[in-house]
Amino acid sequence: MKRTFNLAAVLLSLLLTACGGMGGVSNTIDVTMTDFQFQPNQFTVPAGEEITFNSSNNGAVVHNFVIMKLGTTAGDFFDDEDVPNVYWEVELVPGGSTNTSFTAPSEPGEYQVVCRTEGHIVSGMTAKLIVVPAEE
Numbered sequence: 001m002k003r004t005f006n007l008a009a010v011l012l013s014l015l016l017t018a019c020g021g022m023g024g025v026s027n028t029i030d031v032t033m034t035d036f037q038f039q040p041n042q043f044t045v046p047a048g049e050e051i052t053f054n055s056s057n058n059g060a061v062v063h064n065f066v067i068m069k070l071g072t073t074a075g076d077f078f079d080d081e082d083v084p085n086v087y088w089e090v091e092l093v094p095g096g097s098t099n100t101s102f103t104a105p106s107e108p109g110e111y112q113v114v115c116r117t118e119g120h121i122v123s124g125m126t127a128k129l130i131v132v133p134a135e136e
């Protein structure tokens, strides 16, 4: 009886850990780019902290991960007037991958992520970066 209870507790804790990794706050972003999606397409990070960024481009064309500044969006097409609104970006060639890092924005809020390659926003290549206050 006791053994059964312990097993249940272990399974429950594993389950909670798995859920935390998917929907919770993380200092790591793992994203796969395809033609034309970010997978996953929502990330939650702590404000002002170092974020490890691992990404690969499984598509046949160049893709970008572009974080727009708070309160700005690229609209349907990324053009020259959107350039000053870029918070951080990285570009990946087809088949390419990257392991880099960036500092999360210090201001909590919802930031738009887009691929700036022409035509990719309207093809659905957008995502959401949710910045939450860092825990003390």
Ligand SMILES: [Cu+2]
Pocket (backbone or CB within 6 Å): 036, 062, 063, 064, 115, 116, 117, 120, 125
């Ligand atoms: Cu793209």
